[in-house]
Amino acid sequence: MEIRDLTPEDLDDAIDLRKRSFGPVSASDRDRWRQAVLPALGEGRYLGAFDGSRLTGAARLRRFTQWWHGKPQPMAGVAGVTISPEDRGRGLGSQLMRAVVERATALGDAVSALFPATTPVYRSIGYEHAGARHTVTLPAESLRGIRPSGQVKLRRMGPGDAAEVVSVLHRVHAAARSSGPISWDEATWSLWLGNEDDFLYLAEDGFAVYRWRGDGISVDNLVAGSGETARALWSMVGSASSIAHDVVASVAPDDPVLWLLRERSKEQVTQARWMFRVLDVAAAVVRRGYPAYVACDAVVTVEDPLGSGGTWRLEFAGGSGSAIEVSEPGVVLSVNGFSALYAGVPTATLRMCGLMSGDERYDEALDTAFAAKPYMLDYF
Structure with missing residues (x-):
């Protein structure tokens, strides 16, 4: 078994592995995925396991910034770990992940994180449970009741605002002494901010990324550096309550929105656990x-x-x-x-x-x- 860097010629096989591991990939998602992974090839951040010329497994190292007590540092985000169905159960995943840890260390990353589909293989090479992505479901009407307390200027944003989004995240997470949250690099933010189905709004000290999901709203990111901006952004999301029944939002476990709600007797919260490793x-x-x-x-x-x-x-x-x-x-x-x-x-x-x-x-x-x-x- 040989583990080496993937090349552009290997991407069709990598897509096939993703489909067999995670389900169908639409044409639009495939194109967006190609745009996102091409830079990783030249940076040595996409590894493949080969049995002769056959791709049997792959894993990608994403470049992130992660904050710990408000201080940012580079972080290797392990993603897209895939093993072909016919090669599972042979220890290939552990071999591939050992190579991933060695590559991340060689690239200068001191820490790494991942969202596991299964825990034992990652634990066996040093990753441990650390935190979660918390997703809360709220009645849209409850957000509409949040009233802005000041004049906050909101504007629509797009790919050209990637640098400003990164700057906002640095300022907000430093001031809040945040631990765990991440930021994509500017190039990736530029790609994500070009999604025509998303609603994207930017303030001086915050931003929101959300979209329709069936008869509700899904909030991917809503970051605010002041109470006034938090109120303005959440109130704007809640303004869809005449049509949207609920809002599913990714939030910090102590996000101010949970204290701004007029009524909060119970809420539905789900967690996607992530694992962490010091390199x-x-x-x-x-x-x-x-x-x-x-x-x-x-x-x-x-x-x-x-x-x-x-x-x-x-x-x-x-x-x-x-x-x-x-x-x-x-x-x-x-x-x-x-x-x-x-x-x-x-x-x-x-x-x-x-x-x-x-x-x-x-x-x-x-x-x-x-x-x-x-x-x-x-x-x-």
């Missing part, structure tokens, strides 16, 4: 944000069979972190455990699950430094 411990610690008031240190040993393991003294101060290699005993974590800790999973949970052992004196410091409630608004 380079030292770089990931440096690139993450932390509470500004935290001033502490901890010694951690991370066990990673794919190569990023070692022992470090982690030091936190002024919202920043550092990792210095040492040779002294401390906390011991599998790479799964450290990835979960990085995403805010408490040390008590990690110890009870067997993902963490060793010296307990650093537990409170680690809990304080890595505290987070991670979420995503985008599925990939």
Whole structure:
């Protein structure tokens, strides 16, 4: 079995694998997919597993920005992991994912995330549960009751506004000290903002992306940096309530809209869980944000069979972190455990699950430094 970069000549076979793994692909979706993946080929971000000349599996590494405590860093988003039906159950998925982790590390990404179709194969190479994409169903009429409290200028947006959307996300997530949300790169945003079936609106400190879905509205993204903009955008979505029965929206678990509703006795929430992996411990610690008031240190040993393991003294101060290699005993974590800790999973949970052992004196410091409630608004 050979694992190598895909080329443009392999894309028809890759489409066939996607169809066999995820269902039919329309002509328009196929064209959009080709536009999205072509840049990845030249960047070494699309790998294929071959049995001779036959493509048996593929996986793509998407370039994302991800925020942790309001600080952005590059993130490798693993997507489109497909194995041909006749080759499943032979360990090919694990081989392919090991190559994906090695490639992501070589490309300079310190962290990676994915939405799993199944958990064991990803857990076996170091990914662990971290957060979710929360989707809430709300009565459209309840959103109509949200009244704008100021004059917020909204305008329609399109592909030419991709850079401004990215800028808004950087400002909003930094100010909110967000953990987990991602942004596509400008080229991909430009592609998504050209979808003629979407309604796209931009404010100075926020934006909304939504569309009709049957007799309701589906909100992919609604991001706001102020209460006035949040009210204006959600009220606009709710203005369709004379026709739309409900609104299905991807939101943060503590999104302000849930507190702006006049009536909130119960709601329907679904979660798409995502998994996370630290690829380079030292770089990931440096690139993450932390509470500004935290001033502490901890010694951690991370066990990673794919190569990023070692022992470090982690030091936190002024919202920043550092990792210095040492040779002294401390906390011991599998790479799964450290990835979960990085995403805010408490040390008590990690110890009870067997993902963490060793010296307990650093537990409170680690809990304080890595505290987070991670979420995503985008599925990939």
